[in-house]
Amino acid sequence: MSTSALASVRPRLPQRFLPVVATVVVFAVTFGIGSVRYQDFASGQVVANLFIDNAFLIVLAVGMTFVILTGGIDLSVGAVAALSTMIAAATLRAGWPVLLSVLAVLVSGTVLGLLMGLVIHYFDVQPFIVTLAGMFLARGLCFLISVESVSITDTSFRDFATGTVVLPGDVTVTYSVFVALAVVAAAVYVLHLTRFGRTVYAVGGNETSARLMGLPTTRAKVGVYAVSGFAPPWAACCSRCTCSPATGCTRSAWSWTPSPPWSSAAPCWPAGPAMSPVPRRASWSSAPYRR
Amino acid sequence: MIRGRLLWPLAALAGLLLLNVVFTHSFLELRIQDGHLYGSLVDILRNGAPTMLIAVGMTLVIATRGIDLSVGAVAAIAGAIGCTWIADGGDMPTALLLALAVCVLLGLWNGFLVSVLGIQPIIATLVLMTAGRGGAMLLTEGQIVTVESSAYRQIGAGFLVLPIAILISLAVLGGVALLTRRTALGMLIEAVGANPEASKLAGVRSRTITWTVYVFAAFCAGVAGLMISSNVSAADANNAGLWIEMDAILAVVIGGTSLAGGRYSLGGTLVGALVIQTLTTTVYSIGVPTNVTLLFKAVVVITVCLLQSPRTARIIGGRRKPPATAPRSRKVAA
Numbered sequence: 001m002s003t004s005a006l007a008s009v010r011p012r013l014p015q016r017f018l019p020v021v022a023t024v025v026v027f028a029v030t031f032g033i034g035s036v037r038y039q040d041f042a043s044g045q046v047v048a049n050l051f052i053d054n055a056f057l058i059v060l061a062v063g064m065t066f067v068i069l070t071g072g073i074d075l076s077v078g079a080v081a082a083l084s085t086m087i088a089a090a091t092l093r094a095g096w097p098v099l100l101s102v103l104a105v106l107v108s109g110t111v112l113g114l115l116m117g118l119v120i121h122y123f124d125v126q127p128f129i130v131t132l133a134g135m136f137l138a139r140g141l142c143f144l145i146s147v148e149s150v151s152i153t154d155t156s157f158r159d160f161a162t163g164t165v166v167l168p169g170d171v172t173v174t175y176s177v178f179v180a181l182a183v184v185a186a187a188v189y190v191l192h193l194t195r196f197g198r199t200v201y202a203v204g205g206n207e208t209s210a211r212l213m214g215l216p217t218t219r220a221k222v223g224v225y226a227v228s229g230f231a232p233p234w235a236a237c238c239s240r241c242t243c244s245p246a247t248g249c250t251r252s253a254w255s256w257t258p259s260p261p262w263s264s265a266a267p268c269w270p271a272g273p274a275m276s277p278v279p280r281r282a283s284w285s286s287a288p289y290r291r
Numbered sequence: 292m293i294r295g296r297l298l299w300p301l302a303a304l305a306g307l308l309l310l311n312v313v314f315t316h317s318f319l320e321l322r323i324q325d326g327h328l329y330g331s332l333v334d335i336l337r338n339g340a341p342t343m344l345i346a347v348g349m350t351l352v353i354a355t356r357g358i359d360l361s362v363g364a365v366a367a368i369a370g371a372i373g374c375t376w377i378a379d380g381g382d383m384p385t386a387l388l389l390a391l392a393v394c395v396l397l398g399l400w401n402g403f404l405v406s407v408l409g410i411q412p413i414i415a416t417l418v419l420m421t422a423g424r425g426g427a428m429l430l431t432e433g434q435i436v437t438v439e440s441s442a443y444r445q446i447g448a449g450f451l452v453l454p455i456a457i458l459i460s461l462a463v464l465g466g467v468a469l470l471t472r473r474t475a476l477g478m479l480i481e482a483v484g485a486n487p488e489a490s491k492l493a494g495v496r497s498r499t500i501t502w503t504v505y506v507f508a509a510f511c512a513g514v515a516g517l518m519i520s521s522n523v524s525a526a527d528a529n530n531a532g533l534w535i536e537m538d539a540i541l542a543v544v545i546g547g548t549s550l551a552g553g554r555y556s557l558g559g560t561l562v563g564a565l566v567i568q569t570l571t572t573t574v575y576s577i578g579v580p581t582n583v584t585l586l587f588k589a590v591v592v593i594t595v596c597l598l599q600s601p602r603t604a605r606i607i608g609g610r611r612k613p614p615a616t617a618p619r620s621r622k623v624a625a
Contacts, residue, residue, distance in 0.1 A: 119597070122602065123600040123602050123603065124600055125596045126544065126549070126551075127598055128550055129540075132541070136585045136592070137586060140582075140587075143583065143584075143585065144582060
């Protein structure tokens with residue numbers, strides 16, 4: 001649904017973007033207050049730090065956006081990100097080559113997401129419950145791998161974690177910012193310019209209509225959870241850069257923050273596409289759950 | 292239909308109890324000492340009372356197609372208020388009244404956000420979930436407040452043959468069951484959950500009903516918070532009722548209430564809460580290594596949910612023949 005087409009039909013555009021506008025205003029006001037109260041607050045580096053510190057959150061939120069667009073939810077992303085770091089650390093310690101280790105992490109996250117998607121779609125169990133169980137499962141697997149924190153001593157990982165780039169204007173950023181921005185760009189491309197992305201929107205709008213139109217709704221519904229499982233490894237790789245660059249990331253560094261699933265889902269809700277993209281009045285559990 | 296849905300949760304409960312008996316032969320034994328009933332089963336009831344109480348409130352919220360994530364934080368606030376009031380020399384009835392009044396106010400806030408401002412329930416209650424523990428921390432000044440009040444201790448740890456906590460939970464459950472199933476209230480709640488617009492047009496005061504269920508959920512959370520803090524005679528703003536919203540939601544769902552709203556089963560919630568608590572107790576009693584506890588929980592939860600799924604029922608029932616009805620019912624389900 002192109003926005004310009006909608007605008008020409010009805011002046012509905014402002015309402016659709018109201019949440020985003022509100023979020024931008026809140027951000028601008030908070031940033032403004034900070035700039036007034038503290039010296040040197042309004043600098044490029046502070047903005048860059050926002051990206052550096054929140055790179056992993058950006059990546060997780062992008063994955064979550066796919067799921068929420070279909071009317072689902074994925075509570076497991078935080079736990080899957082933790083599992084990713086654990087798998088990376090454990091496989092590297094076992095002497096795997098870096099590329100193989102990265103591959104293992106990406107595959108495990110995606111497979112876990114895919115499994116959850118299959119259960120949600122084929123067994124018709126509510127996403128909230130399936131991904132909650134997925135969260136328990138991923139956290140449990142973390143413990144199974146090791147109860148202790150595992151350090152990553154591999155040099156290429158450390159180089160990636162500690163490496164910085166100086167942008168014009170004397171702003172220093174880590175590689176994780178580029179990873180996060182690349183993920184956002186890829187998601188924009190997939191959601192807006194591919195068949196899969198358009199089907200995701202269609203499923204969120206009205207699953208039954210989408211299916212009757214002949215769209216591959218199953219692929220979209222299951223696929224979004226695979227995407228959401230594919231994202232945490234990248235997020236983990238971003239967080240590794242921020243949490244403890246010297247020794248590499250340990251699981252305990254951030255995975256046990258009280259509520260990773262919520263904090264990673266939250267960015268999608270106020271600003272993003274809302275739980276049900278097309279019918280605005282529907283509540284978050286509208287079409288996909290109805291019995 | 293509900294009866295059929297209760298089959299698997301009950302089977303899971305029986306299976307867990309059986310597992311316990313295999314590992315601990317005396318698991319089902321009950322004995323009376325000092326007029327109190329003792330035994331592992333009683334422990335399950337006592338420790339499961341707060342979850343059950345919160346799950347009852349959650350059932351009504353979920354029946355209106357909502358969800359309340361703030362119950363854990365509200366429970367922590369209730370405990371903090373109760374304990375700080377008593378620790379500062381106040382008397383117990385005032386402490387209880389004050390704690391529950393604040394919880395009702397918090398419920399009014401949640402209900403206001405959802406029913407008047409129309410914010411998605413998961414977001415509206417997320418506000419209090421994150422902010423509430425901060426409030427409880429302020430009340431306790433970051434300390435664990437301990438109290439020495441035997442009267443206060445009765446709520447969570449007292450006995451009238453059975454633990455008082457479970458008697459409170461069952462009384463609330465029974466009261467809600469009577470109130471909603473013997474009057475039209477239950478049907479109205481389900482109507483709001485099934486289709487808020489249609490029910491409003493049909494003359495149901497859906498805003499009032501939605502608002503009320505959030506207030507009731509917060510009230511239940513408040514009582515549960517008092518139970519939790521009374522059980523250990525202390526208020527721990529950080530850990531009291533931590534993750535209890537998840538347990539309560541799981542209990543409700545395992546009991547066969549759909550998160551899509553529109554129908555609910557209080558009996559199912561009772562069984563669901565017992566399954567969740569038995570699961571926790573089982574982990575300790577059969578000595579599941581702590582590092583696979585979560586795996587164990589995940590496997591049980593997902594198994595029960597899969598067994599409950601209509602598709603599994605079809606596969607087990609072997610009714611693959613009539614394609615005219617089966618796919619249609621699935622479409623409605625999806």
